[in-house]
Amino acid sequence: QVQLQQSGPGLVKPSETLSLTCSVSGYSISRGYYWAWIRQPPGKGLEWIGSFYHSGSTYYNPSLKSRVTISVDTSRNQFSLNLSSVTAADTAVYYCARGRPGDGQSHYFDYWGQGTLVTVSS
Amino acid sequence: DIQMTQSPSTLSASVGDRVTITCRASQSISSWLAWYQQKSGKAPKLLIYKASSLESGVPSRFSGSGSGTEFTLTISSLQPDDFATYYCQQYNTYSATFGQGTKVEIK
Numbered sequence: 607q608v609q610l611q612q613s614g615p616g617l618v619k620p621s622e623t624l625s626l627t628c629s630v631s632g633y634s635i636s637r638g639y640y641w642a643w644i645r646q647p648p649g650k651g652l653e654w655i656g657s658f659y660h661s662g663s664t665y666y667n668p669s670l671k672s673r674v675t676i677s678v679d680t681s682r683n684q685f686s687l688n689l690s691s692v693t694a695a696d697t698a699v700y701y702c703a704r705g706r707p708g709d710g711q712s713h714y715f716d717y718w719g720q721g722t723l724v725t726v727s728s
Numbered sequence: 729d730i731q732m733t734q735s736p737s738t739l740s741a742s743v744g745d746r747v748t749i750t751c752r753a754s755q756s757i758s759s760w761l762a763w764y765q766q767k768s769g770k771a772p773k774l775l776i777y778k779a780s781s782l783e784s785g786v787p788s789r790f791s792g793s794g795s796g797t798e799f800t801l802t803i804s805s806l807q808p809d810d811f812a813t814y815y816c817q818q819y820n821t822y823s824a825t826f827g828q829g830t831k832v833e834i835k
Contacts (some may be wrong), residue, residue, distance in 0.1 A: 614829050632754065642824075644824075650817065651826055651827070651828045651829045652772065652815055652817075652826040652829075653826070654823065654825065657824075658764065665822050665823065667823065668729070668823075676767050697771040699771075701771055703771075705824075706777070707778070708760050708778065709778075709817045710763070711821055712760070712819035712821055712822065712823060712824055714762035714777050714817060714819050714824070715762075715764075715772070715774060715817075715824075717770070718772060718773075719771065720771065721770075721771055723743035
Protein backbone atom coordinates (compact mmCIF):
# COMPACT_ATOMS: atom_id res chain seq x y z
CA GLN A 607 0.00 0.00 0.00
CA VAL A 608 1.44 3.35 -1.07
CA GLN A 609 1.57 5.91 1.70
CA LEU A 610 2.78 9.51 1.67
CA GLN A 611 3.75 11.17 4.96
CA GLN A 612 4.40 14.89 5.04
CA SER A 613 6.64 16.81 7.43
CA GLY A 614 7.69 20.40 7.88
CA PRO A 615 6.93 23.59 9.82
CA GLY A 616 3.42 24.95 10.07
CA LEU A 617 4.53 28.58 10.43
CA VAL A 618 6.80 30.53 8.10
CA LYS A 619 7.70 34.21 8.26
CA PRO A 620 7.02 36.53 5.29
CA SER A 621 9.88 36.70 2.75
CA GLU A 622 11.34 33.41 4.01
CA THR A 623 11.34 29.99 2.31
CA LEU A 624 8.66 27.39 2.91
CA SER A 625 10.12 23.87 3.02
CA LEU A 626 8.16 20.62 3.20
CA THR A 627 9.15 16.98 2.76
CA CYS A 628 7.08 14.00 1.65
CA SER A 629 8.26 10.53 2.63
CA VAL A 630 6.94 7.70 0.48
CA SER A 631 6.46 4.12 1.60
CA GLY A 632 5.19 1.13 -0.36
CA TYR A 633 6.68 2.29 -3.67
CA SER A 634 10.11 3.41 -4.86
CA ILE A 635 9.90 6.91 -6.34
CA SER A 636 12.74 6.09 -8.74
CA ARG A 637 10.67 3.31 -10.36
CA GLY A 638 8.03 5.48 -11.95
CA TYR A 639 5.14 7.95 -11.69
CA TYR A 640 5.12 11.66 -11.07
CA TRP A 641 5.55 13.10 -7.56
CA ALA A 642 3.72 16.33 -6.98
CA TRP A 643 2.82 19.18 -4.66
CA ILE A 644 -0.65 20.74 -4.59
CA ARG A 645 -2.00 23.41 -2.28
CA GLN A 646 -5.37 24.64 -1.06
CA PRO A 647 -5.84 28.07 0.58
CA PRO A 648 -8.32 28.00 3.47
CA GLY A 649 -11.87 27.69 2.13
CA LYS A 650 -10.70 27.68 -1.49
CA GLY A 651 -9.95 25.26 -4.31
CA LEU A 652 -6.93 23.19 -5.30
CA GLU A 653 -3.86 24.58 -7.06
CA TRP A 654 -1.17 22.41 -8.62
CA ILE A 655 2.31 23.67 -7.68
CA GLY A 656 4.57 21.31 -9.60
CA SER A 657 5.67 17.76 -10.26
CA PHE A 658 8.79 15.67 -10.59
CA TYR A 659 8.86 12.77 -13.04
CA HIS A 660 10.91 9.70 -12.10
CA SER A 661 13.09 10.20 -15.21
CA GLY A 662 14.33 13.50 -13.78
CA SER A 663 12.10 16.11 -15.44
CA THR A 664 10.32 18.71 -13.39
CA TYR A 665 7.20 20.68 -14.29
CA TYR A 666 6.00 23.79 -12.47
CA ASN A 667 2.88 25.92 -12.42
CA PRO A 668 3.86 28.99 -14.50
CA SER A 669 2.38 31.29 -11.87
CA LEU A 670 4.77 29.94 -9.21
CA LYS A 671 7.70 28.78 -11.32
CA SER A 672 10.09 31.57 -10.32
CA ARG A 673 9.77 30.68 -6.61
CA VAL A 674 9.39 26.89 -6.62
CA THR A 675 11.91 24.06 -6.46
CA ILE A 676 10.99 20.39 -6.15
CA SER A 677 13.87 18.10 -5.28
CA VAL A 678 14.16 14.37 -4.77
CA ASP A 679 16.22 12.16 -2.46
CA THR A 680 15.92 8.65 -3.86
CA SER A 681 18.11 7.17 -1.11
CA ARG A 682 15.50 8.22 1.45
CA ASN A 683 12.56 7.73 -0.94
CA GLN A 684 11.34 11.25 -0.33
CA PHE A 685 10.82 14.48 -2.22
CA SER A 686 10.70 18.07 -1.09
CA LEU A 687 9.13 21.42 -1.86
CA ASN A 688 10.85 24.78 -1.46
CA LEU A 689 8.79 27.92 -2.04
CA SER A 690 10.78 31.13 -1.65
CA SER A 691 9.80 34.70 -0.76
CA VAL A 692 6.50 33.69 0.76
CA THR A 693 3.68 36.11 1.56
CA ALA A 694 0.35 35.75 3.32
CA ALA A 695 -1.13 34.64 -0.03
CA ASP A 696 0.91 31.44 0.27
CA THR A 697 -0.97 30.41 3.41
CA ALA A 698 -2.58 27.10 2.53
CA VAL A 699 -2.84 23.40 3.21
CA TYR A 700 -0.05 21.81 1.19
CA TYR A 701 -0.43 18.25 -0.10
CA CYS A 702 2.05 15.90 -1.67
CA ALA A 703 0.66 13.37 -4.11
CA ARG A 704 1.58 10.63 -6.56
CA GLY A 705 0.79 11.44 -10.18
CA ARG A 706 -0.35 8.65 -12.46
CA PRO A 707 0.60 9.28 -16.09
CA GLY A 708 -2.23 9.79 -18.54
CA ASP A 709 -1.07 7.92 -21.64
CA GLY A 710 1.94 10.15 -22.27
CA GLN A 711 0.29 13.42 -21.40
CA SER A 712 0.19 14.97 -17.98
CA HIS A 713 -1.01 13.23 -14.85
CA TYR A 714 -3.70 12.90 -12.27
CA PHE A 715 -3.32 12.10 -8.60
CA ASP A 716 -4.08 8.74 -7.04
CA TYR A 717 -2.37 8.83 -3.63
CA TRP A 718 -2.20 11.89 -1.38
CA GLY A 719 -0.41 12.90 1.78
CA GLN A 720 -2.31 13.98 4.85
CA GLY A 721 -1.86 17.69 4.20
CA THR A 722 0.09 20.32 6.14
CA LEU A 723 -1.38 23.71 7.01
CA VAL A 724 1.34 26.29 6.48
CA THR A 725 0.62 29.77 7.78
CA VAL A 726 2.73 32.70 6.62
CA SER A 727 2.86 35.22 9.43
CA SER A 728 5.40 37.21 11.41
CA ASP B 729 -3.44 28.06 -19.68
CA ILE B 730 -6.48 25.80 -19.71
CA GLN B 731 -9.25 27.01 -17.39
CA MET B 732 -11.75 24.63 -15.80
CA THR B 733 -15.22 25.84 -14.79
CA GLN B 734 -17.58 23.76 -12.70
CA SER B 735 -21.31 24.24 -12.22
CA PRO B 736 -23.11 24.59 -9.99
CA SER B 737 -20.87 25.88 -7.18
CA THR B 738 -23.28 24.47 -4.60
CA LEU B 739 -25.90 21.79 -4.98
CA SER B 740 -28.59 20.86 -2.42
CA ALA B 741 -29.90 17.32 -2.71
CA SER B 742 -31.52 14.53 -0.73
CA VAL B 743 -30.44 10.95 -0.13
CA GLY B 744 -31.48 8.88 -3.13
CA ASP B 745 -31.38 11.79 -5.60
CA ARG B 746 -29.60 11.59 -8.93
CA VAL B 747 -26.94 14.31 -8.97
CA THR B 748 -25.06 15.74 -11.95
CA ILE B 749 -22.08 18.11 -11.84
CA THR B 750 -20.71 19.77 -14.98
CA CYS B 751 -17.13 20.72 -15.77
CA ARG B 752 -16.18 22.78 -18.82
CA ALA B 753 -12.68 23.30 -20.22
CA SER B 754 -11.59 26.50 -21.97
CA GLN B 755 -10.20 24.40 -24.83
CA SER B 756 -10.39 20.78 -25.89
CA ILE B 757 -8.72 18.33 -23.50
CA SER B 758 -9.84 15.15 -25.27
CA SER B 759 -10.70 12.75 -22.41
CA TRP B 760 -7.91 13.85 -20.07
CA LEU B 761 -10.11 14.64 -17.11
CA ALA B 762 -10.26 13.35 -13.54
CA TRP B 763 -12.81 13.81 -10.75
CA TYR B 764 -12.09 13.93 -7.02
CA GLN B 765 -14.15 13.92 -3.84
CA GLN B 766 -12.95 15.93 -0.85
CA LYS B 767 -14.41 15.82 2.63
CA SER B 768 -13.76 18.55 5.18
CA GLY B 769 -10.23 18.40 6.56
CA LYS B 770 -9.21 15.48 4.35
CA ALA B 771 -7.16 15.03 1.21
CA PRO B 772 -9.02 14.63 -2.08
CA LYS B 773 -9.89 11.11 -3.22
CA LEU B 774 -9.66 10.05 -6.87
CA LEU B 775 -13.03 8.88 -8.26
CA ILE B 776 -12.80 8.95 -12.05
CA TYR B 777 -9.94 9.27 -14.57
CA LYS B 778 -9.85 9.55 -18.35
CA ALA B 779 -13.31 11.14 -18.14
CA SER B 780 -15.20 7.89 -17.56
CA SER B 781 -12.92 5.26 -15.99
CA LEU B 782 -13.89 4.36 -12.43
CA GLU B 783 -11.01 4.17 -9.98
CA SER B 784 -10.67 0.83 -8.21
CA GLY B 785 -12.74 0.65 -5.04
CA VAL B 786 -15.04 3.54 -5.95
CA PRO B 787 -18.76 2.66 -5.80
CA SER B 788 -20.47 2.13 -9.14
CA ARG B 789 -23.07 4.83 -8.39
CA PHE B 790 -20.35 7.29 -9.51
CA SER B 791 -19.92 7.70 -13.26
CA GLY B 792 -18.29 10.17 -15.60
CA SER B 793 -18.88 11.14 -19.20
CA GLY B 794 -17.88 13.66 -21.83
CA SER B 795 -14.99 14.59 -24.07
CA GLY B 796 -13.52 17.70 -25.64
CA THR B 797 -14.67 20.60 -23.50
CA GLU B 798 -17.73 19.38 -21.59
CA PHE B 799 -17.82 16.72 -18.91
CA THR B 800 -20.21 15.46 -16.26
CA LEU B 801 -19.95 13.56 -13.00
CA THR B 802 -23.12 11.72 -12.04
CA ILE B 803 -24.05 10.11 -8.74
CA SER B 804 -26.94 7.81 -9.54
CA SER B 805 -28.40 7.60 -6.03
CA LEU B 806 -26.90 9.98 -3.48
CA GLN B 807 -25.79 8.33 -0.24
CA PRO B 808 -25.08 9.99 3.14
CA ASP B 809 -21.35 9.43 2.62
CA ASP B 810 -21.44 11.41 -0.66
CA PHE B 811 -22.02 14.85 0.87
CA ALA B 812 -18.70 16.49 0.07
CA THR B 813 -16.99 18.83 -2.40
CA TYR B 814 -16.15 17.55 -5.88
CA TYR B 815 -13.36 18.80 -8.15
CA CYS B 816 -12.55 18.16 -11.77
CA GLN B 817 -8.95 18.31 -13.02
CA GLN B 818 -7.59 18.47 -16.57
CA TYR B 819 -4.32 16.77 -17.46
CA ASN B 820 -4.11 17.48 -21.16
CA THR B 821 -0.83 19.39 -21.04
CA TYR B 822 2.28 19.09 -18.91
CA SER B 823 0.43 20.87 -16.15
CA ALA B 824 -2.69 20.29 -14.10
CA THR B 825 -5.64 22.58 -13.54
CA PHE B 826 -8.55 22.06 -11.17
CA GLY B 827 -12.08 23.38 -11.30
CA GLN B 828 -13.22 25.60 -8.45
CA GLY B 829 -15.26 22.82 -6.85
CA THR B 830 -18.91 21.87 -6.35
CA LYS B 831 -20.20 21.43 -2.81
CA VAL B 832 -22.98 18.85 -2.46
CA GLU B 833 -25.10 19.72 0.58
CA ILE B 834 -27.97 18.04 2.35
CA LYS B 835 -31.32 19.49 1.27
